[in-house]
Amino acid sequence: MARRWLLLVSLAAGLLAAAAGKRVPWWSIRIAQQQGPHACVVEQVPGTYMELWTECRYWMHRKICGQKTLIRYECCEGYQQLGEDSGCTAVKPLKNLLETAEDLGAGRFVAAIRGSGLAEELGKGGTFTLFAPTDSAFERMPASLREALQAGGAGNAVLLYHLLDGKLTSREMRADQLVPTRSAGHRIRLNKYSNQIRTANCRLLMRKDQKATNGIVHVIDGVLDPSSISNASVVDLVMQDGRFTMLTEALQRSGYLRELRDLPRAISILAPSDEAFQKLPARRREKIMRDAGAVRALLQNHVMPHPICKSAILSEHKMKSMAGNKLTFQCDRDSVFVDRSEARSDELMAEDGVIHLLDDVIIPDRAKSLLELAEQQQLDTFLSLVEVAGLRDTLRDGGDFTLFVPDEKAFRAMPERLREAARSDASAARRLLLFHGAEGRHLSKDIADGQVVTSLDRQSALRLQVHRSALGVEDAMVRQADLEGQNGVLHVIDRVLQPVSESAGDILRQRGGFSTFLQAMEKVMMTNASDLALHNQGACTFFVPNDEAFKELGLAKTDMLMGDAQMLAQTVKHHITDRMLPAGSFKPKLTYHVATKQGTVDVQKAGGQLTVDNARILKRDILNTNGIIHVIDKVLLPSSVVESTFKSQSATRRRANSRHTNHATSTSYSRRVTTSSFRSERRRHRSRRPGASRSRHSQTSRRAQTSG
Incomplete structure (x- = not known):
């Protein structure tokens, strides 16, 4: 491809920040479109041999192992530039396996194949998959492997180890796969990861799926060694290697050795060296080894449930160990780290997994003291009160205890008078802290609603609650539960607890x-x-x-x-x-x-x-x-x-209405009676008046006369 249209893009820090974790930014899309058709991104880490052919037109800007990558564009697989045209508009003619590998930058390895006489055998027919180391990888090859390449002619085990019968594309590779090679009795471990990285014996596939007339070429960043995968198990490799005697002793004493042998899948063992174990204080190391639960958790914390290759670690990534803890894998330009412990030297590979040598022991929560857990959670006020109360030795070496520890916000919300008293008075601090603990391990799975436990002051009760989505103790809610350490359990709560004595x-x-x-x-x-x-x-x-x-x-x-x-x-x-x-x-x-x-x-x-x-x-x-x-x-x-109240009110209204009606009826009757009596009395009174008889008599006479 002509230099005229190749573009090298340096990623500015601001652009990286804007693009991280988001869609491809508009400026990257525009740059890609300017390259013309069938131009794909090649990503390079400056100052290293690492290059990745993405076979993608659009690509997210990023950092690899903390370094800003450089991006350039080349023709995608199967295309080439035509004259002065922009982009890659010509279809590249197919060549055989070795010619294709030469064009891809693996000329020195191809020369070794031709010099051995293997090229003639590959030309007799059939299809193959070739893992072709780059020229720079060939130069970095160990002397022992270089010597092995110079013997054996067409039957050279190292050369044949890079060849598979048939075509195997990267899409067909599985997450963990052992495939037979042309080198009798030797297999390659293939892995693919969620970040789209593919590896062969933990060597990075830099360029994948390059088609040839008689097969497929994958370009890799190292020469493969047929002796690199041992026929022994990963457990046996640990026990046979003289650098892991203390780890071996822990595996044997704990009984975890047998479980590892019986696992049905490939694993990674993060193996601390003897020097790593010796960095631990002797007293603490012995305490862990005597605690069956702690040593088991420690061993499980150094076993990952799948093979992990260092070349697949491009940035910070969290993965769960067999202990259920998330370990942080990260890298810089020179090394890979697991929770700040450096993974030294190359991987040791077995049929059932991979071993990484660590220079520090990764201590899980279960092997830490309650105070270490509090430090880990940055519960600074609690830790300062522990010192005031004189409880450091008790909470570091004693137990088992369950602590309900208020977070920093809870202590800030505490009445200032009480907070200052605890900070300045050892007795007050001791009373306060003892009320926040109980004897024994009380994990959330063992707590029932309404359960009451005696606090460490041996006088007060702690009332526990189980709610729909949380746990409670007294008037506080548990914000983070079940931090289980070597001498107990720590729950982080959102309030400072105070004992009560009044009903x-x-x-x-x-x-x-x-x-x-x-x-x-x-x-x-x-x-x-x-x-x-x-x-x-x-x-x-x-x-x-x-x-x-x-x-x-x-x-x-x-x-x-x-x-x-x-x-x-x-x-x-x-x-x-x-x-x-x-x-x-x-x-x-x-x-x-x-x-x-x-x-x-x-x-x-x-x-x-x-x-x-x-x-x-x-x-x-x-x-x-x-x-x-x-x-x-x-x-x-x-x-x-x-x-009941409604019925009572209705009845009251009915009675009231009835009384009103009866009263009205009685009053009316009384009035009628009074009026009648009054009228009768008036009539009687009139009959006594003078002239009344005459009048009646006169009327009678008149009626009589009229009648007559």
Whole structure:
């Protein structure tokens, strides 16, 4: 391809930052389009032998092992430039396997094949796959391998080891695959990774799938050694190598050796050398070795469930070990690191995996002390209080303990008076910290809702809760659970815990403003204490209406509740649940159906405001020996009480209407009777008046006369 249109693009730091993890930026697309058709990206790491032919037109700018890559464009596989035309518009004629390899920069290896007489055999027919080392890789070949190349003629084992019968494309390669070669009894380990890297015996495939008349060529960055893959297992290789005697001892003492032998898949062993183990203090090393759980976790932490080649590590990548921990693999220009431990020398390969020699032991959480776990989580305030309280040796070497450790935000929210007292007074710091722990290992899988454990002060109780998506202790929520160390378990919580010694009733009486609810509680307790059953529980939630809430309910309804023992008991029970529910257990934009002792209420959180049915929570998380109190601004009436109240009010209205009707009827009757009597009396009075008889007589006479 003519130099005229080759373009070398240096990636500026700002462009890298803009493009990292995103789609291909517009400027890269524009540059690619300017190259014309069938031009593909070649990526190069400056100052190294590493080049990658992507066979892609568009490519994301990136760093490889911390270095900015350079990008150039060449003709894609099978194309070449035609005259002065832009791009690659001519189809390249197919050549045989060796000629194709020469054109791709593997001329010295091809010369070795021709010099051995193997070229004639390849020309007799059939198809092949050739792994062709570049000329620079051929020059870097070890002297022992160079000597091996010069013997054996056409039957040279090293040359034949680079040849497979038939065509094998990179698309057909599997994640971990052993394929037979033309070198009798020897196989190549092929691997492909999620970052599109392919390897052969951990040698990088720089250029893949180059077609020839009699097969396919893959260009690689190293000469393959048929003796590099041992017939022994990875476990046997570790035991036979004199650099891993302490690792071997740990494998044998733990019994993990047998499990590794029985694994059905290939693995990678990150093998710390004896020098790496000796970097650990002798006391700590012995403590780990005596702890079956810790040494097993340590060994599992050095086993990866698949073969990993150093050449496949291009940037920071996290992978899970057999212990379930994520290990960070990263690289620089010269080395590969696993959690800051350098992987030295080349890989040791076996039929069932790969071995990397490490210069440091990777300590898993299970082999760390609780204090180391706290340091790892940057729980600085807790660690400073440990020093003040004089508990360093206890929490480093003692156990087993479970610690509920407040995070930094929780300590900042703690009342300043209490925080300063703990920082300056060893006794106060000790009391505070001991209340945040319990004896034994309490992992989340072993915690039941309502479980109570005795704190390390051996006086106070810690009440544990299991919520839908979290764990709780007292009024705190667990933000990170199950950090299991060598001497216990650490849970990170969002509040500083304080022991309580007062009951719910005592706290409400002291605070004032809850006299009506307290009176209702006392009445229910006097008539039938079993309805509440609070005497043996310390994990209830009380939704307590203040006196203003009862005023809003109205005097008539309040009097009605207080006067009806059954309705009062139902109402009080509707404000109590049998579970401890801190405010932190409720998440926004969700509705929680909470069972009370009488029915169900709906709890919601929106904009930081908690509501229970139609009542707002005014004050939350008031701890007491009976559980936790939330103050609300309305009385919660159960449906049975609402219905009874409605019926009672209806009956009262009917009675009132009846009395009104009867009174009106009686009044009307009385008026009628009075009027009649009054009229009769008037008639009698008139009959006594003078002239009245004459008048009647005259009338009679007149009637008689008329009649006559």
